[in-house]
Amino acid sequence: MTSSNNTSVDPKERRRFWTVQIIYLAASSLILLVILYLPRNQNWLTTTVERFYTQHYTLGKQIDIATRRREGYEPAYAYIELIQQRCQPNDYFLIPPQQYLIRNAYQAGKSTGYAWTYPSVLYYYLGKSVHLLDMTAPDSLLQRATHTFWALDNKIYLLTFKDHNRPLVMGEFKKYDPHFFAYTPQQAKVYYQSKP
Amino acid sequence: MTLAITFVILAQFLIGFGFVTRLRAASNGFSLLGLSMLAGLGISSGLPFVLEFIHASIAIAPMMIGLGTLAGLSLLLLRGRLAYLREIFAWQRLSLRLCELPFLGFWAYLLFISAWKTAWYPNLPFDTIVGPDLVATFAVREHTLVSSVFTEHLPSVSIFSNQPFYAPFTAMQQIMYLLASHGTGPFAFGKIWLTILVIAFGLFLYAELRERTHPLLAGLLVTLLACSPELFAYTFLLQTDWANAAFFAAGVILLQRHLESEKQGMFIASTLFFALACWTRTETILFVPIASLLLLINTLRSSPKKAIVRAGALFITCLLPFVFWNYIFLRGYVALPANAHLGTYHLIVNDYFSKLLATYTSMNEQVVFDTDYWNYSVYVFLALALLNLILFRDKQGLPILVWIFGTYVLFGLLILHVDGANIAYTFRRGFFKILLLMYFYLGSTSLFQWLSNWLYRWEGQSTSFHKIY
CATH class of the missing domain: 3.30.2300 (THUMP fold)
Structure with missing residues (x-):
């Protein structure tokens, strides 16, 4: 949608558009949280992936070969x-x-x-x-x-x-x-x- | 990022960009960007061979000149394609929705740490350091593909397996990036191309799913796929399998597009990606007949001649990298060590079917249903695929199911008959191909199209897609 088009959009339509977008944002955040809080996913993220971030924190600044x-x-x-x-x-x-x-x-x-x-x-x-x-x-x-x-x-x-x-x-x-x-x-x- | 590495990435992208644009193989801008990078990585991996055969040194200057020339030639392919580019890069096709941001944030969280581990750590997997990286390191050090690995080391030792003879894509990428990094700095170990390949394929897959389903559903599918620990681990552990799976899945997705649209460009691009998959892992040639079979089934009734020509052309094209690497280069240009036994297979005389059944049982127990490897992704696929079949009972996406099932069946035969192929390594990492296809299939099902239509109707939008091929 271009800015020139935006100016011609009915304010009600625009409000509805953004309401739908925000509902979708809430829905996608909720879906993501549900996926990430599934036991196995949570365990993987809090052990393996977290450990990688700890490695990055402790080793990241050392670039000596x-x-x-x-x-x-x-x-x-x-x-x-x-x-x-x-x-x-x-x-x-x-x-x-x-x-x-x-x-x-x-x-x-x-x-x-x-x-x-x-x-x-x-x-x-x-x-x-x-x-x-x-x-x-x-x-x-x-x-x-x-x-x-x-x-x-x-x-x-x-x-x-x-x-x-x-x-x-x-x-x-x-x-x-x-x-x-x-x-x-x-x-x-x-x-x-x-x-x- | 050093200037040389930036140049290599840019050149590789342009090489693919010209080629993919000429074929009009992508139907939206994101898909084109991802596909271009993938194609560029693949095509450029032939360059070290060109240098070797014209007796140029495997060194930074010839490599850069070669990449620059290929990129320049590729840009010539853009002539007459401006309207196509304008259309697929139209804002409506590229604009992101708010609902995609949480998913993008999560994928960035995973990709950041994967990229750091790829760049920071040296090559660790045994198969890599005695295989592609061994070949690449010595090619860079000795400025030739026929390095002392082949001429001195392997003939002098009694224990070695087939890793140095792995299909060359991984080794060739390592050569280019090791040359560009000069063995120093944050990208000293070369393998950052793996991160680029993962991002490129991820972008392509997401763009394809996003076009077939609502972005909310596409985000859901890619997130479930991303939460597969084993698939994630090999985004930073350099092996041949991730690249092979990416090329293979890109080939399948483009072939599916071709079957749906009958567009010639899709067929050529699909053939290229299958050939690149064979250039990355040799055994892929055994899965290519599935593509020929699908082409035959699809067009045999309407145009038998065209069906046979296309099915044959696809298979022969994929045979070329296989024959070049295994027979022309390894057995012709380089003298294989006398005690090398490549691609030997054995026949089974007694209890064939019980042994085959035992192989599939082990594949299921050790890999397919091992949740330590895939968390929920396999079970979610099975549940949703079953639900789709029960609810809709149609043929939507059926060729992808044929690919999934056919690849699985052929893996069993491969493990049973080919020496060195095993469940613990060959099938575990080969399963990446099947996993990627599982999630592309879900995005192609009537179930997900119904859900998408429902969402689009709810938000009051048209559900008709504007496809340009």
């Missing part, structure tokens, strides 16, 4: 940072069998299921900052490994290969199936609770 990555990637970020700090682009990082980590340090990774040890996840995070080695690589290539993760007392450490520890570590890793992968914490738990 490293902070955002740390917050998002959570447990994986500590391990990724450790590898990036300690390894050079010409080093070879041997990805330990996931079964080995679950069996020996389940507590450390139970919330992630060690999904960060999936080769493509490590490649996504690390790129070419280190060469990645898979346990299925030929022995000649495995001999090049310079670093790996080693579990001790339910904690994970970055281990540098030396002549004296290489046979022990390789021997231990080869006890586990390199093709096994638990994609979810539930799958990791099933493996952890299975007989060794």
Whole structure:
């Protein structure tokens, strides 16, 4: 409706128009409230969506990339940072069998299921900052490994290969199936609770 | 928002705007705006391939030149369409009513936090960081689509699944937005295009529903749909499924418009969106025959030749992105790793029907009727659809029901026969398509038209719609 048309509208008609609009506004507000107060919708809005707004309130002002990555990637970020700090682009990082980590340090990774040890996840995070080695690589290539993760007392450490520890570590890793992968914490738990 | 990102969004919008306007595929201004952005996002995702094939670097300058050129070419399509634009952007078609404001406020509340989470957090879903974002990150870093992901990493590892080979739309959008953000600032992780896609589709769907029903009812339907936690979660978790559902639903809605109006432009636009859905998730090609079937049923009696040509043209057009990505690019241009097994399927010999029935039962239990995922939206759909069928017993909106039921049935067969397809992930996120169609269907039913007419009569307005196709 244009302003020139407005001037020619009968005041009664205009009043009726706005009365109808306000009744509709009240109706739509009421409908919206009814939908939002349905138990499941209310629960979703007051828990999940509210939690997102709390995140925004606490994190929103931090736009530093490293902070955002740390917050998002959570447990994986500590391990990724450790590898990036300690390894050079010409080093070879041997990805330990996931079964080995679950069996020996389940507590450390139970919330992630060690999904960060999936080769493509490590490649996504690390790129070419280190060469990645898979346990299925030929022995000649495995001999090049310079670093790996080693579990001790339910904690994970970055281990540098030396002549004296290489046979022990390789021997231990080869006890586990390199093709096994638990994609979810539930799958990791099933493996952890299975007989060794 | 950085200048480069603003340029990308604007260019993508213009690319779609020229195309959709030329086809007169939208019947009101809001619908045109939403549809243009969706089409622009889809069409522009072919650009990285063009750069790759002409041996240009995947870098910011060639990308911007490409987008600018496409946008300029698209604007040429606007010639002779000024009257159409004037008509669909007429104030009567665009003016909002007071009753829409509470709904708009609520959707803005949800969209704001979704947009913030999209922009602030890095990519988190496992499927994304080992799939589209892995491909995109290394394409940007190494300035080529044939990055070390395909040439070095995948051939050297024993464990990998099919995520790096997902249909390319998501990865291509990530490439464009990662290039535009330079890896810094609030949009460093690229994925803000997902928010733009969600808003564009939301605008299109609402505009379509608003044209079919009273704005109060359209607002009610979109609000019920918006209160689906799982659908909402994937507005900020980057995956292929939201974009796929948006393109697919846009294709279905435009096809329905074509079936109602017989307009050629609607058919071409619908075909484009189905092709884009196949460009976003490979298995969509299995659902496309439903479109061909509906075209055949609709026009076979009146014009058999036209029916067969259109049904065939739609299917072949959708086959092109599927064949290009899976056979020309992945198996031709890029050498697939020897241990990659894509799209393998298996036959079931024993107890076929009991296994199929068990699959549908699990789909229902784990996804369809899981209220943690959809709150009330599925139950409201079923109740209203049933009420409509009982009260009116007519064929109004029947093709949309065929889509809903057909997609559901085909998902069961897909899960039973295709390796890697499962209920927990494939169907849960694939269900977005069905959910969007459920609410478009409700807006098309006689029940909602009756309610709309009742409201329009009450307010003393004419119930006749002025449609321009």
